[in-house]
Amino acid sequence: GDSVTQTEGLVTLTEGLPVMLNCTYQTIYSNPFLFWYVQHLNESPRLLLKSFTDNKRTEHQGFHATLHKSSSSFHLQKSSAQLSDSALYYCALRGYKVVFGSGTRLLVSP
Amino acid sequence: GALVYQYPRRTICKSGTSMRMECQAVGFQATSVAWYRQSPQKTFELIALSTVNSAIKYEQNFTQEKFPISHPNLSFSSMTVLNAYLEDRGLYLCGVSGGASYEQYFGPGTRLTVL
Numbered sequence: 001g002d003s004v005t006q007t008e009g010l011v012t013l014t015e016g017l018p019v020m021l022n023c024t025y026q027t028i029y030s031n032p033f034l035f036w037y038v039q040h041l042n043e044s045p046r047l048l049l050k051s052f053t054d055n056k057r058t059e060h061q062g063f064h065a066t067l068h069k070s071s072s073s074f075h076l077q078k079s080s081a082q083l084s085d086s087a088l089y090y091c092a093l094r095g096y097k098v099v100f101g102s103g104t105r106l107l108v109s110p
Numbered sequence: 111g112a113l114v115y116q117y118p119r120r121t122i123c124k125s126g127t128s129m130r131m132e133c134q135a136v137g138f139q140a141t142s143v144a145w146y147r148q149s150p151q152k153t154f155e156l157i158a159l160s161t162v163n164s165a166i167k168y169e170q171n172f173t174q175e176k177f178p179i180s181h182p183n184l185s186f187s188s189m190t191v192l193n194a195y196l197e198d199r200g201l202y203l204c205g206v207s208g209g210a211s212y213e214q215y216f217g218p219g220t221r222l223t224v225l
Contacts, residue, residue, distance in 0.1 A: 033212045033213070035213055044203055044216045044219045046216070047215065050213050052212070088152060098214050102153055103153070103154075
């Protein structure tokens with residue numbers, strides 16, 4: 001079945017450094033939808049980015065990701081981390097249903 | 111995006127009792143509603159996916175007998191946790207999607223504590 005892999009459970013960064021959170025996926029669908037959700041403390045997950053177009057960069061709130069079907073990847077990036085970026089980030093894939101990765105906790109320190 | 115409400119936001123029940131939680135989509139036709147449980151370790155477990163006019167599909171380790179779900183129209187779904195025990199603790203989230211929208215929008219969740 002479909003699966004999403006987020007290799008890092010925890011990423012710690014100093015404010016101002018670039019962010020990259022990894023996401024790879026497996027699916028039988030040739031045109032999957034990929035998403036990044038962000039969950040801040042005591043909140044529910046909120047959609048951050050979405051894409052279904054191969055090799056097209058999608059951006060929102062300073063974050064960006066590009067779906068690469070050749071490598072089955074949808075890594076999340078930001079050029080400069082802010083303290084307020086500290087949260088849980090989930091990569092998700094939509095085939096028949098939405099499948100979530102295990103999540104990456106991003107901690108940004110001063 | 112969609113506005114999704116869940117109630118109650120928090121609930122406490124005694125071990126062995128049951129509790130019902132609701133999910134309401136406003137301004138959005140929720141043709142599909144997925145119910146998840148987020149454990150204290152923050153992992154997502156899909157409980158079931160309900161699509162209007164189709165049978166509700168439960169994931170492995172979750173059953174209709176334990177988590178009966180109702181999805182009577184395009185704006186509302188409810189789920190009951192029957193005979194709740196400690197392992198049922200967590201944040202229950204509903205994710206709605208529908209129409210031309212492929213993304214899922216989450217409600218704020220119902221946090222279940224079992225004593």
